[in-house]
Amino acid sequence: MINITLPDGAVRQYENGSTALDVAKSISEGLAKKVLAASVNGQVWDATRPINDDASLKLLTWNDTDGKNTFWHSSAHLMAEAVESMFPGVKFWVGPPVENGFYYDMDLGDKKITEDDLAALEKKMNELAKQNNGFVRKEMPKTDAINYFTEKGDEYKLDLLSNLNDGEITFYTQGNFTDLCRGPHIPNTSFIKAIKLTNIAGAYWKGDEKNKMLTRLYGVTFPSQKELDEYLALLEEAKKRDHRKLGKELSIYTMDDDVGQGLIMWMPNGTVIIEELEKLAKETELEAGYKRVVTPHIAKESMYLTSGHLPYYADSMYPPMEMDGEKYYLRSMNCPHHHKIFAAEPKSYRDLPYRIAEYGTVYRYEQSGELFGLMRVRCLHMNDAHIYCTREQFNDEFRAVNEMYLKYFKIFGIERYVMRLSLHSPEKLGVKYVNEPELWKETETMVRNVLVESGIPFVEVQDEAAFYGPKIDVQIFSAIGREFTLATNQVDFSQGRSFKLQYTGQDNKAETPLIIHRAPLGTHERFIGFLLEQYAGKFPAWLAPVQVKVLPISDKFMDYAKTVAGKLKKADIRAEVDDRNEKIGKKIRDTELLKIPYMLVIGEKEMNENKVAVRRQGKGDLGVKGVEEFINEIAAEIRERRAD
Ligand SMILES: [Zn+2]
Numbered sequence: 001m002i003n004i005t006l007p008d009g010a011v012r013q014y015e016n017g018s019t020a021l022d023v024a025k026s027i028s029e030g031l032a033k034k035v036l037a038a039s040v041n042g043q044v045w046d047a048t049r050p051i052n053d054d055a056s057l058k059l060l061t062w063n064d065t066d067g068k069n070t071f072w073h074s075s076a077h078l079m080a081e082a083v084e085s086m087f088p089g090v091k092f093w094v095g096p097p098v099e100n101g102f103y104y105d106m107d108l109g110d111k112k113i114t115e116d117d118l119a120a121l122e123k124k125m126n127e128l129a130k131q132n133n134g135f136v137r138k139e140m141p142k143t144d145a146i147n148y149f150t151e152k153g154d155e156y157k158l159d160l161l162s163n164l165n166d167g168e169i170t171f172y173t174q175g176n177f178t179d180l181c182r183g184p185h186i187p188n189t190s191f192i193k194a195i196k197l198t199n200i201a202g203a204y205w206k207g208d209e210k211n212k213m214l215t216r217l218y219g220v221t222f223p224s225q226k227e228l229d230e231y232l233a234l235l236e237e238a239k240k241r242d243h244r245k246l247g248k249e250l251s252i253y254t255m256d257d258d259v260g261q262g263l264i265m266w267m268p269n270g271t272v273i274i275e276e277l278e279k280l281a282k283e284t285e286l287e288a289g290y291k292r293v294v295t296p297h298i299a300k301e302s303m304y305l306t307s308g309h310l311p312y313y314a315d316s317m318y319p320p321m322e323m324d325g326e327k328y329y330l331r332s333m334n335c336p337h338h339h340k341i342f343a344a345e346p347k348s349y350r351d352l353p354y355r356i357a358e359y360g361t362v363y364r365y366e367q368s369g370e371l372f373g374l375m376r377v378r379c380l381h382m383n384d385a386h387i388y389c390t391r392e393q394f395n396d397e398f399r400a401v402n403e404m405y406l407k408y409f410k411i412f413g414i415e416r417y418v419m420r421l422s423l424h425s426p427e428k429l430g431v432k433y434v435n436e437p438e439l440w441k442e443t444e445t446m447v448r449n450v451l452v453e454s455g456i457p458f459v460e461v462q463d464e465a466a467f468y469g470p471k472i473d474v475q476i477f478s479a480i481g482r483e484f485t486l487a488t489n490q491v492d493f494s495q496g497r498s499f500k501l502q503y504t505g506q507d508n509k510a511e512t513p514l515i516i517h518r519a520p521l522g523t524h525e526r527f528i529g530f531l532l533e534q535y536a537g538k539f540p541a542w543l544a545p546v547q548v549k550v551l552p553i554s555d556k557f558m559d560y561a562k563t564v565a566g567k568l569k570k571a572d573i574r575a576e577v578d579d580r581n582e583k584i585g586k587k588i589r590d591t592e593l594l595k596i597p598y599m600l601v602i603g604e605k606e607m608n609e610n611k612v613a614v615r616r617q618g619k620g621d622l623g624v625k626g627v628e629e630f631i632n633e634i635a636a637e638i639r640e641r642r643a644d
């Protein structure tokens with residue numbers, strides 16, 4: 001008998017050679033139908049693989065990342081089986097799970113898969129899935145494996161084999177398809193109930209452009225048709241909300257080859273949003289006791305040697321500029337400049353906490369292949385600030401930072417968010433992490449306590465902290481459930497020392513402050529990209545580039561329309577008149593396309609009574625109102641930054 005320890009700590013006895021599936025069955029038949037794989041002593045295994053020793057076991061289902069990845073990797077094998085049946089002689093490279101599904105790289109020789117083949121391949125995959133074929137694992141001596149693929153003439157698998165040792169080689173077979181694979185796999189193909197092949201692309205073998213271009217076939221599968229339908233609907237919605245598409249349609253930003261890749265130019269509409277965000281940040285930070293600073297975008301090499309950016313982060317910086325025999329770098333972070341401001345005047349404990357903020361411009365070298373719309377760019381504007389405090393002050397300061405996040409989440413209607421607390425790993429002290437075991441323990445405990453006390457959902461991950469302290473990555477989810485990494489908060493007990501930052505403590509001794517790095521609104525680039533998706537381009541009135549469009553029914557009412565717009569502008573409301581010689585129906589439709597929150601339609605009656613007919617984006621007709629009445633209402637909506 002063997003002892004199996006379950007995640008809740010319960011220990012159960014099973015016969016030697018029992019499988020995870022046997023364990024699941026002993027708990028409930030319903031559970032057994034959902035088990036895709038198992039974590040055995042922390043390693044992901046086939047649910048059908050015999051367990052021969054005492055072990056801790058976690059059953060993995062669709063709701064576990066490892067379960068889902070096993071499902072998708074198995075689907076890649078199923079896809080390969082279908083491809084092989086329709087394109088005999090095809091050779092396969094690798095077929096991993098990815099964020100949303102899986103792919104397989106393949107060499108089709110002189111044949112080609114086209115969009116037209118996808119439906120037939122999906123049909124074939126469905127047929128094969130229904131055959132309920134088990135995924136059978138077989139350990140193979142290296143020579144047998146080499147013989148097998150030599151006979152098949154498959155140079156790709158032979159290449160994979162050349163990097164594997166005897167004793168660690170396994171084959172998996174389902175139906176008529178056998179692959180060199182370390183696994184694991186789902187119990188059988190019938191788990192795969194809904195299939196969609198999503199894309200055909202080219203990919204150089206091993207990612208090297210000197211190598212042959214292989215065909216990369218992407219797909220996604222689900223345990224039910226309902227889940228596939230929901231996924232496809234979400235994709236459709238995400239396409240409509242794509243920040244690159246909306247950014248163009250709403251004239252938010254542009255890029256130009258002469259300026260350079262990844263360098264965003266904010267057009268007037270985008271700049272309005274930027275200024276509103278900065279206004280919000282400035283108000284919020286002023287209230288929270290921050291002071292504002294302005295610092296240059298470049299600095300000498302010596303500063304980045306002190307900060308450690310050089311040589312460690314040289315890869316992510318632009319190359320240096322030489323001037324007057326010195327090297328200058330475009331900054332990739334604002335911190336060092338802020339540290340210099342802290343150091344500019346002597347500080348005592350009375351000056352702490354010292355909080356300085358700047359919407360700082362930074363430049364990062366991202367590979368051109370990595371650049372993506374507003375999400376990955378080379379010039380960013382960061383909602384940055386640094387808090388220099390004593391250890392006694394840390395809890396309050398850190399809690400206040402978290403509260404600021406929550407305040408922003410409320411304003412922007414962010415309902416789902418998670419904080420990821422990254423901790424150090426004690427074995428790597430002095431190598432990957434500053435060798436200060438006590439400080440690590442202390443700061444990690446402080447950060448964890450604040451998160452627990454604030455009731456903020458968070459997960460802990462080991463061995464992913466920054467070099468100089470624990471960090472918190474903030475992930476937010478848009479209205480359609482897509483995840484964005486918004487910002488990183490860091491606790492830093494090291495840079496203070498590198499920069500010799502000091503304050504005089506109560507006992508007159510020199511002390512090094514703790515530093516909190518924070519950027520709740522992230523960068524303008526990423527945050528506005530997020531907001532475009534979050535609002536589907538329909539910004540709330542306070543953020544909308546144009547808040548009101550005045551639409552005269554005909555030229556006869558143009559003067560009155562201009563008078564109304566003038567009054568709005570005087571009340572600091574962003575208003576425009578549609579003075580085109582178009583039918584009112586077209587004017588309304590065009591304004592709706594531009595997603596402008598309010599339309600004021602003006603005709604004979606409105607002009608004679610000094611009124612406006614109000615239409616609200618998404619809500620339709622709100623009736624006729626006096627001009628002053630409308631101005632008061634929208635001014636309050638804007639002032640309170642209401643969602644709608
Ligand atoms: Zn495989």
Ligand SMILES: [Zn+2]
Nearest residue numbers: 333334335517
């Ligand atoms: Zn910083």
